[in-house]
Amino acid sequence: DTGVSQDPRHKITKRGQNVTFRCDPISEHNRLYWYRQTLGQGPEFLTYFQNEAQLEKSRLLSDRFSAERPKGSFSTLEIQRTEQGDSAMYLCASSLDSPWGKNIQYFGAGTRLSVL
């Protein structure tokens, strides 16, 4: 299966620790997105990349959050000094952006973060 892959699937950490999540997009996709989803809510946009360039960041992405996509392939999302409010599902999606394309975003299964 060559879909969007996220690692780890689950992460439990203590408040104040740093965590890093990885996303591997579908191989030919040039756009990569990060979303956050809390219980009972729809996913909320955090940021997205076109190749290695980070084009947009939501105001939800505080200074403790940083995302990278160094070679335009996989991406990492790091949360520093985690807080209990960071507990959520972190979703990654990718798409192929082209003028004639559908730009459909395909999602991974997510990383569930629990901050104790």
Add this chain to the structure above:
Amino acid sequence: DAKTTQPPSMDCAEGRAANLPCNHSTISGNEYVYWYRQIHSQGPQYIIHGLKNNETNEMASLIITEDRKSSTLILPHATLRDTAVYYCIVRVGGGSQGNLIFGKGTKLSVKP
């Protein structure tokens, strides 16, 4: 904020058609209607999208009203595996807009 309004929940009998409505009265001429669904503990799954014509694929049909202010997603023969939260999203097509804006969606329960 989401540009769409959906009922919070719906029930459907297994084997019957599930018709999920969505209102998007402020839709712009260059905005498409996308449908995704999310099965418990999984990432959202793309279902279908359309601009103004009705669309059909192997998963579902999308009916868009002539004034484009509302649409209906139709699952022709619902199964228990179709139990999920269904999201209707309006966004500009192509690559000019990045993110998807999700509302709370409709929780569809398919019952035996």
